[in-house]
Amino acid sequence: MATLTPDEKRPRVSDSPTELIPGLQDPTSDHDEAAAAAAAEEEVYSIYTGTARNLIVMTASVAGFFSPLSANIYLPALDTLADELHVSDTMINLTITTYMIFQGLAPAIFGGLADTAGRRPAYILCFTIYIAANIGLALQRNYAALLVLRCLQSTGSSSTIAIANAIVADIVTPAERGLYIGYGSAGSVFGPSLGPIIGGLLTQFLGWPSIFWFLVIFAAVFFLPLLFFLPETARKVVGNGSHPAPPWNLSFLQLCKRSKSTTPGTTTVQNRITFPNPLKTLIILSDKEVFLILLGNSLAFAGYYAASTSITSQFSAIYHFNEVQIGLCFIPVGVGSLIAAYTQGQIANWNYRRHARRSGMSISTTRGQNMDEFPLERARTEVILPLILIEGLALIAYGWVLHYETNLAGPLILLLCIGYTSGATMNIMSVLMVDIYPESPATATGANNLTRCWLGAVATGVIVPMIEGMGRGWAFTVIGFLCFLCGPVIGVVWGWGHAWRRERHRREKERN
Structure with missing residues (x-):
């Protein structure tokens, strides 16, 4: 990152991001007051506050809706597609498994792109x-095309959740991150409940191709406002938001504002853009703390995938339900996940404050803080x-009530419990991953x-054969x-994770 002089750091009135989104502090035209405002902006964690912050998080949340929506809107049509394409239930479930494989792989690439080039370019691609x-x-009208195109569909949609978590990390401090990660993931947890209902209705009355035409229209309607209004938030690109993004990375609204300005331009943050390297994800996974966090999270969420995948065939x-009735049976899973997104965020923030008081650390919701001496792992x-x-x-009981x-x-009550507990686990572990890798939040979420997703893919691939073989x-x-x-895996993180994180930071400082 280039070193900027105080004059270069001072945002212009016409080009400052504060002018482009409501809810931000506007710099005055007076030289001294502008300099003071610029200095204050450099101290705060992000210039996006209030309404601006809420709008940005809401946009990221809706973008994150597309990945689980695309996965779940398809489920009520599984039997119909199997009959029309003349394939078995196991083969049609393979289209879910491959979707989830790419759902895990794609963020490793697009997460790196979002961390280097910015959030907007990653969204556009x-x-x-x-x-x-x-x-x-x-x-398409054949099984091979369905399989390949589902992988491509997953590639395009699956990174939106990682980018949403990264945007929250860009503009929200750790003290409030638990709640805002919940807000940011709210869109992603609507998918398991709304997706099957929409898919069931479309399949029943318009045929299964209407599912994908619906997704085309919905994505296009959302994508255009994103292009027009969403600002770049990546801290490697715009810092705390006070540095203007490169011209090619501005929203159309920002470009219009800039074209009307006659004031000389300010210096942007010089950030080298490199081709995304998915090996960075594997490097993160090589850290023993991260490996255990993700293993525990994956085991918990594999149960969710196994239960939700079984609904169509078993119900x-x-x-003897039709597509619409089966779609309605997914509501409890989504409702449980939605409740978790809001309640667990509040609980996570409460526990964070409790540990901060115990550690004698002051809590700031506007400025970043050094977390090396704070037991983030225990708090989360x-x-x-x-x-x-x-x-x-709940999973064991669910199997026996089906039996x-x-x-x-x-089974509906138990699905609600499974949705809540797995959703809460995913949200809190996502917060912890962003907390311990704040410099590359999209890559960490990837x-x-x-x-x-890969362990979930295994669960979806084996659950039907397991039911057929074991009951x-x-x-x-x-x-x-x-x-x-x-449980034991996460318990190890609780006991030793903080010490491992401090040791990793010590080694990184020695290398630098």
Whole structure:
């Protein structure tokens, strides 16, 4: 990053990001007051506050909606597609498995792009690929094309969650990050509940191709406002937001504002853009603390994937539901995840403040703080350890109520519990990953997606054969006990993670 003089750091009135989004402090035209304002901006963590911050997080949240929406809107159509394409349930489930493989792989590439080039270029590339893939899916009529295009669809949509978490890390301090990660992931947790309902209705009344035409229209309608209004937030590109982005990385609104200005331009942050290196994700995974965090998170979320994937085939066989009825059965999973996004964020922030008071550390919601001496690992993992036990028990109970074909209320209530506990675990572990890798939040979240989605892909691929070979009850008993394993894994992070993080930072300082 280039060193800027005080004059270069002072934002122009006409080009300052504060002018382009409401809710920011406007610099005055007076020289001394502008210099003081610029100095103040350099001290605060981000210039985006109030309404501006909320709008940016909301936009990121809606963008994150597309990945789980695309995964789940497809589920009610599985039986219909299997019949029309003349393939087995196991083969049609393979299109879910491959989707999740690319859901884990793509963020490793696009996360690096978002951390170096910026959030906006990554979004533009993602949505271009996503819209093209959905057009192809709507037009294809054979299994091979369906399989390949689902992988391309996943490639375009799956990085939006990683970018959403990165945007939250750009503009929100650790003291409030637990809540805002929940807000940022709210869009992604609507997918499991709304997606199957929309997919069931479209499949029932308009046919399965209408699913993909719907996604094309929805993505295009969202993508255009994103181009016009979303500012760049990547700290390597715009710092705390007070440095203007390069001209090619400005929103159309910012370009219009700049073209009307006659004031000389300010110096931008000089950031070298390199081709995204997915090996950076593997480097992050080589850290023992990160490996254990992601292993625990993945085990917990594999249970969610196994349960949600089983709904279509099992509820159709047991309760003889059509596509619309099956779609409605996904509501409890999504509602549980949505409740988790808001309640666990509040609990995470409360536990953070409790540990801060115990450590004698002052809490700032406007300025960044050195976290080396703060036990972030304990503050985050303490609130999810009880949830892991509940999720494992709920998975075991879910398998046996399906086995005995009980009243529909039984599996639906258990799906609500599974959605809540797995969603809460994912949110808190996402916060922790951003906390310990604040310099590359999109890459860190990409590593999270890689392990979570790949282990989830295994769960979706084996759950139907397990049910056929072992029965519903014993299949989910095995899944439940695998979920229990993440308790000891997270317990190790709770006990030794802080010391490992400080040692890693010490080694990095010595190398530099």
